[in-house]
Amino acid sequence: MVDAMSTRIFIPRDVAALAVGADQVARAVEAQAAALGVAVTIVRTGSRGLFWLEPMVEVETPLGRIAYGPVQAGDVAALFAAGWLTGATHPLRVGRPEDHPFLARQTRLTFARCGIVDPLSVEDYKAAGGYRGLAKAIEAGGAATVEAVTKSGLRGRGGAGFPTGIKWKTVRDAVADQKYIVCNADEGDSGTFADRMILEGDPFCLIEGMTIAGLAVGATRGYIYSRSEYPHANATMRAALDIARAAGLLGRDILGSGLEFHLELRVGAGAYVCGEETALLESLEGKRGVVRAKPPLPALKGLFGRPTVVNNLLSLATIPVIMDLGAQYYADFGMGRSRGTMPIQLAGNVLHGGLFETAFGLTLGEIVMEVGGGTASRRPVRAVQAGGPLGAYLPPSQFDTPYDYEAFAARDALIGHGGLVVFDDTVDMAHMARFAMEFCAEESCGKCTPCRIGSTRGAEVVDRILAGRDVAANIALLEDLCNTMKFGSLCALGGFTPYPVLSAIRHFPEDFHTRNSPGRPLPAAAE
Amino acid sequence: MPILHALQETFGHVPQDAIPLLAEALNLSRADVHGIVSFYHDFKEAPGGRHVVKLCRAEACQSMGGHALAEGLLHRLGLDWGGTTGDGQVTIEPVYCLGLCACAPAALIDGRPLGRLNRERLDAAVNEARNDWSTP
Numbered sequence: 001m002v003d004a005m006s007t008r009i010f011i012p013r014d015v016a017a018l019a020v021g022a023d024q025v026a027r028a029v030e031a032q033a034a035a036l037g038v039a040v041t042i043v044r045t046g047s048r049g050l051f052w053l054e055p056m057v058e059v060e061t062p063l064g065r066i067a068y069g070p071v072q073a074g075d076v077a078a079l080f081a082a083g084w085l086t087g088a089t090h091p092l093r094v095g096r097p098e099d100h101p102f103l104a105r106q107t108r109l110t111f112a113r114c115g116i117v118d119p120l121s122v123e124d125y126k127a128a129g130g131y132r133g134l135a136k137a138i139e140a141g142g143a144a145t146v147e148a149v150t151k152s153g154l155r156g157r158g159g160a161g162f163p164t165g166i167k168w169k170t171v172r173d174a175v176a177d178q179k180y181i182v183c184n185a186d187e188g189d190s191g192t193f194a195d196r197m198i199l200e201g202d203p204f205c206l207i208e209g210m211t212i213a214g215l216a217v218g219a220t221r222g223y224i225y226s227r228s229e230y231p232h233a234n235a236t237m238r239a240a241l242d243i244a245r246a247a248g249l250l251g252r253d254i255l256g257s258g259l260e261f262h263l264e265l266r267v268g269a270g271a272y273v274c275g276e277e278t279a280l281l282e283s284l285e286g287k288r289g290v291v292r293a294k295p296p297l298p299a300l301k302g303l304f305g306r307p308t309v310v311n312n313l314l315s316l317a318t319i320p321v322i323m324d325l326g327a328q329y330y331a332d333f334g335m336g337r338s339r340g341t342m343p344i345q346l347a348g349n350v351l352h353g354g355l356f357e358t359a360f361g362l363t364l365g366e367i368v369m370e371v372g373g374g375t376a377s378r379r380p381v382r383a384v385q386a387g388g389p390l391g392a393y394l395p396p397s398q399f400d401t402p403y404d405y406e407a408f409a410a411r412d413a414l415i416g417h418g419g420l421v422v423f424d425d426t427v428d429m430a431h432m433a434r435f436a437m438e439f440c441a442e443e444s445c446g447k448c449t450p451c452r453i454g455s456t457r458g459a460e461v462v463d464r465i466l467a468g469r470d471v472a473a474n475i476a477l478l479e480d481l482c483n484t485m486k487f488g489s490l491c492a493l494g495g496f497t498p499y500p501v502l503s504a505i506r507h508f509p510e511d512f513h514t515r516n517s518p519g520r521p522l523p524a525a526a527e
Numbered sequence: 528m529p530i531l532h533a534l535q536e537t538f539g540h541v542p543q544d545a546i547p548l549l550a551e552a553l554n555l556s557r558a559d560v561h562g563i564v565s566f567y568h569d570f571k572e573a574p575g576g577r578h579v580v581k582l583c584r585a586e587a588c589q590s591m592g593g594h595a596l597a598e599g600l601l602h603r604l605g606l607d608w609g610g611t612t613g614d615g616q617v618t619i620e621p622v623y624c625l626g627l628c629a630c631a632p633a634a635l636i637d638g639r640p641l642g643r644l645n646r647e648r649l650d651a652a653v654n655e656a657r658n659d660w661s662t663p
């Protein structure tokens with residue numbers, strides 16, 4: 001197929017691109033090329049993360065890769081006619097992706113390859129720097145690798161922001177017949193899709209990161225725990241694992257170094273709480289995903305009671321670049337105690353939604369208004385939920401908050417897994433508070449009464465507020481309930497659900513207090 | 528879990544008869560297996576419709592009108608969440624985030640992803656599914 005005269009056309013197979021017609025575009029490109037008798041080679045890639053431009057198609061031209069988007073199947077004939085094979089102008093022409101402000105402003109370390117390479121090509125992966133990190137880790141040895149990860153300042157990207165190197169050291173120092181590396185890919189937070197993009201767009205990066213983790217702590221087995229809501233990602237990851245095994249990149253003697261590491265994919269079954277690391281381990285063991293009390297830490301007694309590294313997918317996928325370019329290189333990005341880069345996910349009602357990897361330190365306002373371009377509906381931004389369903393709602397008056405773990409914590413807000421969900425002025429914050437409670441009730445593992453019962457009560461109390469009954473008394477009751485949940489819950493599901501609720505009450509009191517008649521009047525301009 | 532996923536995929540639910548067999552094979556009590564099946568939202572104890580429409584109810588989809596979109600579809604089909612149309616064709620299930628949050632509102636219909644949905648696109652997709660995707 002691939003010959004010198006054939007033009008390569010890159011079309012994403014990322015599920016978000018498929019959801020807006022990428023497969024239809026690929027079929028149209030193939031058909032039109034055949035009809036015109038021109039040779040093209042279609043390469044399916046991950047997504048670059050400019051989702052408002054998906055399906056974004058890139059054509060390899062003498063000028064470099066030139067992007068067009070959002071392309072629909074019906075546009076394809078016109079694109080050929082306009083001369084897109086040589087990068088010609090067309091209303092859908094985006095230009096060189098790297099020159100697009102959304103990408104030019106980023107620092108892509110974890111996402112260096114995503115959207116560029118064929119996700120299932122080991123050759124592509126290696127040509128783009130893959131497996132250099134593992135080679136350096138093999139040379140340096142386990143102890144030095146743990147030290148490098150500590151020095152890089154990398155903090156867990158799954159939610160709590162715990163220093164990854166310290167966790168690894170605990171597991172490395174533990175003595176056991178078997179240790180495990182577990183990748184938490186149970187990306188359940190609304191507004192997040194970075195784990196998914198790596199699974200679909202650069203799976204070997206995760207495989208390499210987990211292999212390095214295994215070498216660093218002395219673990220020979222690993223599991224990736226993904227979610228059933230991600231069937232496409234799971235299919236790509238499964239294929240990548242097969243390819244890696246066949247290529248000797250997993251197994252008994254990796255790269256001829258004597259290193260042993262076996263890796264399997266497991267898929268959850270629609271339970272948000274299984275993203276909590278101990279519930280995840282229970283689920284991996286084939287049980288109900290009920291949260292375990294800590295201590296013992298999973299690092300000491302994790303999967304099947306053995307020392308286990310549980311890390312978010314992004315934490316693990318960032319290891320190869322740290323080992324390749326050096327701990328100091330990574331640590332030089334960022335601010336304060338938030339080192340390196342964060343793959344921020346801009347979602348919801350935002351004009352430029354997508355993946356924005358950048359050094360910590362931009363303000364929330366810069367991210368939402370400048371990078372994101374404000375709302376997709378072109379109405380004013382009213383609230384941003386940061387850090388998933390357990391994260392606070394922030395009003396525009398807090399847009400000066402720097403994107404940094406400590407600065408967010410000082411405002412009772414969460415970096416979490418890097419999601420930002422934007423809402424316009426038609427949002428009803430009392431409704432969102434009710435949703436937070438309802439979600440907690442739905443997803444509670446059932447172990448703690450404040451979480452299980454408190455959230456159900458909480459939803460009922462919001463219903464009374466929504467109906468305009470005893471509003472002041474019910475708001476006070478809701479705040480009490482939140483405090484009980486905060487302090488009486490074992491894990492962050494019950495413990496953090498109060499944050500979206502309380503932040504909604506604090507920053508948007510008008511949505512709660514003025515419920516004297518059923519049906520709050522919407523903002524004047526709302527349709 | 529992999530066994531339960533396989534059963535769910537093959538039969539559209541985890542058949543009641545399978546529980547004692549599983550319990551025996553895995554050396555667990557029936558109550559244990561039942562507990563596992565009932566804990567996870569994916570595992571159904573009764574079969575659903577021929578086509579499963581998973582509509583995202585989570586925050587990012589709500590910010591783009593997902594709530595009204597979902598309520599509208601349920602209303603037009605005369606269903607509640609989890610309900611199946613009288614002809615056994617379509618089940619509407621809630622899902623909390625499909626990772627399509629930058630292309631909201633989103634749905635997964637018989638495993639096919641759909642983003643940037645509006646009423647017309649959603650209705651068209653549900654009808655296509657009913658017709659077994661004969662007009663893709």
Ligand SMILES: Cc1cc2nc3c(=O)[nH]c(=O)nc-3n(C[C@H](O)[C@H](O)[C@H](O)COP(=O)(O)O)c2cc1C
Nearest residue numbers: 156157158184186187188275276277311312315492
């Ligand atoms: C209810 C709940 C859900 C969670 N979901 C996830 C998740 O989907 N992915 C994740 O990596 N961490 C999740 N976490 C955090 C994990 O418990 C754990 O902190 C994390 O996997 C550790 O990895 P890291 O140090 O690399 O962040 C969740 C925590 C709670 C309480």
Ligand code: SF4
Nearest residue numbers: 445447448451491494
């Ligand atoms: S807070 Fe909720 S989810 Fe967490 S352990 Fe308690 S009951 Fe389970």
Ligand code: FES
Nearest residue numbers: 434435438584594
């Ligand atoms: S989404 Fe409206 S009540 Fe839950």
Ligand code: FES
Nearest residue numbers: 583588625627628
């Ligand atoms: S919130 Fe609906 S896809 Fe993520």
